[in-house]
Amino acid sequence: ASQHRLWPEIEKTVKQQVAMARMGIGECGSGWQLFAEDGEMKMYRREEEIDGMVVDPLKAVHVVKGITGHEVCHHFFSPQYRYDWETTLEQMTVLETISDDTLLFLQTHKRIWPASQRDVVFWSHIRKLPNDQDRDGPDIWTVVNNSTGHPDHPANVGKCVRIFLTVCLLCQTRVNPPKDGTPLSRENVSCKITYCSVVNPGGWAPASVLRAVYKREYPKFLKRFTAYVTNQTKNKPIMF
Ligand SMILES: CC(C)(C)c1cc(CCc2ccccn2)cc(-c2ccc(S(=O)(=O)CCO)cc2)c1
DSSP: OTTSTTHHHHHHHHHHHHHHHHSOTTTTOSOOEEEEEETTEEEEEOOOEETTEEOOOEEEEEEEETOOHHHHHHHHHOGGGHHHHOTTEEEEEEEEEEETTEEEEEEEEOOOTTSOOEEEEEEEEEEEEOOSSSTTSOOEEEEEEEEOOOTTSOTTSSSSEEOEEEEEEEEEEEEOOOTTOOOOOGGGEEEEEEEEEEEEOOSOOOHHHHHHHHHHHHHHHHHHHHHHHHHHHTTSOOOO
């Protein structure tokens, strides 16, 4: 993949997004408002507009017991699971397999009233990162999705409004080994998830409507997705 035309952008974006995801909310600059909380899940957003377009950056942190960072990233990255957990997905096409850890997607999403239908073209890259804080701790896993152009799928030509996004899912596995030396089981693992996203919904949509959609959709997405991974992995060997 290193010789692919997108590789320099992928390298740069992954490094940038991982650095941002690792910063705590306090360090991430001011203006983050907590807008949703459910148990371990906390969701923050900043109100930001570009050319009058709502692009509110979102940062969510969540801790889920019984699954690992590799399992969370694997189910987020791999196309074969996406229709199971991405409820707004209408059509997903892998336009290019850049390498086994990098895919190019075209997705059309279901129309959400009153906005018109949206589509998105993005590269998606999954990577294991050394855990530089805790050397003998489990690795950190990440998936970064970033919009890109594609000659065969120009923006805003068909019926869909093109959205532009950068998404980073960063997962840190925690292991609490059993005292009595019994083999490791899912009770002994948990995953700290940081989900960062900036989505420019493209086209015109009233700020109030978009903010209401964000507020409703994002907490649903993260709860649904993590419940899906828990359900998919519960009777399977742990994937570190
Ligand atoms: C929630 C909002 C920011 C507005 C939004 C609206 C729409 C367009 C469809 C839609 C969904 C929900 C509400 C309105 N429109 C899509 C997305 C979106 C698409 C893709 C990804 S991904 O990270 O690539 C995961 C793989 O699908 C994340 C977010 C977000």
